[in-house]
Amino acid sequence: MRRFVVVAVPYLWLLALFLIPFVIVLKISLSDPAIAIPPYAPTLDLSEGWQGLKDFFAGLDFENFAFLTTDDLYWKAYLSSLRIAFVATLFTLLVGFPIAYGMARAEERWRPMLLMLVILPFWTSFLIRVYSWMGILSSEGYLNQVLLALGVVAEPLTILNTNAAVYVGIVYTYLPFMILPIYATLEKLDMSLLEAAEDLGCSRLSAFWLVTIPLSVPGIVAGCFLVFIPTIGEFVIPSLLGGSETLMIGKVLWEEFFSNRDWPVASAVAVILLLILIVPIILFQRNEQKQREAEG
Amino acid sequence: MSPQTVFAPWDDPHEKPLIQFRNVTKRFGDFTAVDNIELDIFEREFFALLGPSGCGKTTLMRMLAGFETPTEGTILLDGKDIAPIPPNRRATNMMFQSYALFPHLTVRDNIAFGLKRERRPKPEIDARVDEMLRLVQLQKFATRKPHQISGGQRQRVALARCLAKAPKLLLLDEPLGALDKKLREETQFELMDIQEKTGTTFVIVTHDQEEAMTVASRVAVMDHGKLVQVATPDVIYELPSSTYVADFIGDVNILEGRITGQDDDRVEIAWAEDQPSIHAKARVALAPGSTAYFAIRPEKIAISATRPETAPNAVTGKVLDIAYLGNISTYHVELPGGQVIKAQSTNTDRMAAREFTWDDTVWLGWSDAAGVVLER
Ligand SMILES: Nc1ncnc2c1ncn2[C@@H]1O[C@H](COP(=O)(O)OP(=O)(O)OP(=O)(O)O)[C@@H](O)[C@H]1O
Numbered sequence: 199m200r201r202f203v204v205v206a207v208p209y210l211w212l213l214a215l216f217l218i219p220f221v222i223v224l225k226i227s228l229s230d231p232a233i234a235i236p237p238y239a240p241t242l243d244l245s246e247g248w249q250g251l252k253d254f255f256a257g258l259d260f261e262n263f264a265f266l267t268t269d270d271l272y273w274k275a276y277l278s279s280l281r282i283a284f285v286a287t288l289f290t291l292l293v294g295f296p297i298a299y300g301m302a303r304a305e306e307r308w309r310p311m312l313l314m315l316v317i318l319p320f321w322t323s324f325l326i327r328v329y330s331w332m333g334i335l336s337s338e339g340y341l342n343q344v345l346l347a348l349g350v351v352a353e354p355l356t357i358l359n360t361n362a363a364v365y366v367g368i369v370y371t372y373l374p375f376m377i378l379p380i381y382a383t384l385e386k387l388d389m390s391l392l393e394a395a396e397d398l399g400c401s402r403l404s405a406f407w408l409v410t411i412p413l414s415v416p417g418i419v420a421g422c423f424l425v426f427i428p429t430i431g432e433f434v435i436p437s438l439l440g441g442s443e444t445l446m447i448g449k450v451l452w453e454e455f456f457s458n459r460d461w462p463v464a465s466a467v468a469v470i471l472l473l474i475l476i477v478p479i480i481l482f483q484r485n486e487q488k489q490r491e492a493e494g
Numbered sequence: 495m496s497p498q499t500v501f502a503p504w505d506d507p508h509e510k511p512l513i514q515f516r517n518v519t520k521r522f523g524d525f526t527a528v529d530n531i532e533l534d535i536f537e538r539e540f541f542a543l544l545g546p547s548g549c550g551k552t553t554l555m556r557m558l559a560g561f562e563t564p565t566e567g568t569i570l571l572d573g574k575d576i577a578p579i580p581p582n583r584r585a586t587n588m589m590f591q592s593y594a595l596f597p598h599l600t601v602r603d604n605i606a607f608g609l610k611r612e613r614r615p616k617p618e619i620d621a622r623v624d625e626m627l628r629l630v631q632l633q634k635f636a637t638r639k640p641h642q643i644s645g646g647q648r649q650r651v652a653l654a655r656c657l658a659k660a661p662k663l664l665l666l667d668e669p670l671g672a673l674d675k676k677l678r679e680e681t682q683f684e685l686m687d688i689q690e691k692t693g694t695t696f697v698i699v700t701h702d703q704e705e706a707m708t709v710a711s712r713v714a715v716m717d718h719g720k721l722v723q724v725a726t727p728d729v730i731y732e733l734p735s736s737t738y739v740a741d742f743i744g745d746v747n748i749l750e751g752r753i754t755g756q757d758d759d760r761v762e763i764a765w766a767e768d769q770p771s772i773h774a775k776a777r778v779a780l781a782p783g784s785t786a787y788f789a790i791r792p793e794k795i796a797i798s799a800t801r802p803e804t805a806p807n808a809v810t811g812k813v814l815d816i817a818y819l820g821n822i823s824t825y826h827v828e829l830p831g832g833q834v835i836k837a838q839s840t841n842t843d844r845m846a847a848r849e850f851t852w853d854d855t856v857w858l859g860w861s862d863a864a865g866v867v868l869e870r
């Protein structure tokens with residue numbers, strides 16, 4: 199009985215919070231747009247009995263998915279999202295690894311405070327933090343003021359409303375997701391392994407490459423997925439910091455829902471996005487499991 | 495043994511030591527882990543460090559390997575100060591007490607790690623690794639990762655890894671502790687064999703005094719960061735310099751008393767009110783009236799049913815306890831004054847034929863050269 203509960207609870211959880219909403223979205227994606235509330239048809243009318251059910255299923259089709267292939271906006275947006283997410287993940291790794299490394303090498307009594315500093319920004323509103331980046335990056339923003347005052351640039355740089363600003367926003371926002379798993383693996387790293395490597399003839403640098411890096415791979419992989427997966431569907435950052443060149447599927451989705459009020463097409467976009475996301479999510483789970491096995 | 499074949503470079507004033515500790519002190523904060531050590535270790539030695547947990551053995555090794563720098567004093571290797579040489583340039587390899595195996599590499603790659611850093615040709619590396627695997631009997635486990643083998647096997651991998659490079663100086667921090675007796679003895683033998691063949695100098699930490707006795711050319715006994723005695727195993731055992739050393743190595747009876755008479759190298763020690771004074775030979779001059787300790791090993795005390803006629807020292811008491819150890823039995827004999835003396839006898843007959851049993855009255859006797867007289 200206990201076994202059953204232990205197994206059943208996560209499945210019920212998944213059913214309530216993922217599967218049911220997914221089925222609803224999937225259903226909408228198979229419907230046709232309509233001027234009604236809600237803005238699609240058909241809707242299931244059980245009072246008609248068997249005939250109603252039959253009519254309902256007859257009204258569903260894959261038109262919206264077919265439509266996504268006719269306009270190259272959609273596949274370009276998916277591709278562009280993947281690319282931006284990939285590049286942003288790389289940047290986050292480049293910034294995050296040294297920070298995590300520094301934290302793990304810091305004296306033990308400093309570590310809790312350093313961890314706090316990483317987590318602290320999360321306690322203020324995400325929107326406010328993204329808005330404040332607008333204040334920093336705009337052409338009259340603080341960054342340009344400083345650069346102009348120092349004479350580094352003669353003209354203000356255009357950063358806001360470009361992809362560069364989007365990268366800055368993503369790196370800033372998702373940095374803790376990169377730092378924390380890497381920090382966790384580095385902190386566990388047995389320092390005597392590095393000593394052993396040096397004892398056997400490694401320089402500090404090659405000990406880092408041959409021991410530290412391979413042993414922090416699980417953390418690096420986990421961090422990359424934790425950044426990559428949510429970034430693909432990111433909407434707020436590209437719409438606030440990005441410009442017309444910034445093409446991301448999250449933005450497209452939002453516009454379909456709220457500007458065009460075409461819920462069926464928007465749902466179809468969401469379903470495809472989900473299918474794309476399943477691949478990295480499965481890879482992520484595999485990585486976690488492998489790590490647990492290696493430790494266990 | 496003729497004097498020519500005795501390996502004793504420490505007695506030869508012309509011999510140059512391989513390692514010299516000159517007033518070496520190591521402090522962690524205000525805690526002194528190694529306290530003003532003066533020590534010479536010679537080439538081809540098998541030098542054992544013995545001492546209770548936390549006395550500074552690992553710290554001493556880590557200074558040799560280059561992971562700690564002395565707070566004071568210098569360490570010379572081949573006459574040169576090693577302080578500026580980083581660990582990866584030192585001709586030493588260390589086996590860590592925690593093994594420090596690389597968890598992401600197989601047994602084979604762990605052993606090959608040091609060889610690969612030297613960029614030796616691959617066939618040579620492979621041959622050497624195979625040789626090491628054979629030595630530690632781990633051929634079957636070559637492709638496993640460290641977490642897939644047992645503790646004793648891990649210890650052997652660590653040993654093989656530091657032996658692989660055949661360094662000039664090998665530092666082994668409790669290399670055989672996790673092995674069973676048979677494998678330990680085999681490996682001890684192998685180590686001695688390697689040393690014969692390669693002339694490597696070994697510094698080895700051990701908790702096992704029997705091991706130190708078997709393999710070591712000299713033994714250093716440490717206490718609280720200080721060297722208490724450095725000598726050959728037989729000297730450490732037969733002529734300990736203090737009760738601390740005597741007590742640390744092997745089983746011993748320590749009787750505290752006062753010097754009451756001295757005649758040449760013979761002393762008399764009064765040690766208990768209703769017991770005769772102990773007659774013993776002393777190696778140091780002790781003033782009458784001063785406190786002295788008489789240390790005697792249980793196997794040097796003969797046990798008999800009647801008063802031994804010839805022994806200069808004889809006491810009588812009741813058998814309190816018998817510890818049967820297979821080849822020998824240790825008798826705990828309680829004297830009338832409550833003191834307990836341990837005496838050992840070899841079991842030449844089988845159990846049933848044992849001479850004494852609990853509560854028997856027995857006599858203990860020993861010669862005047864059987865024990866040592868110590869000042870502290
Ligand atoms: N990095 C360090 N910082 C502070 N104290 C240390 C450090 N390393 C060792 N010590 C202290 O120095 C003393 C000697 O340690 P060491 O590791 O040399 O002992 P050991 O003789 O090897 O003991 P064991 O037999 O238990 O391995 C111990 O009291 C230990 O707590």
Ligand SMILES: [Mg+2]
Nearest residue numbers: 551552591667
């Ligand atoms: Mg130690």
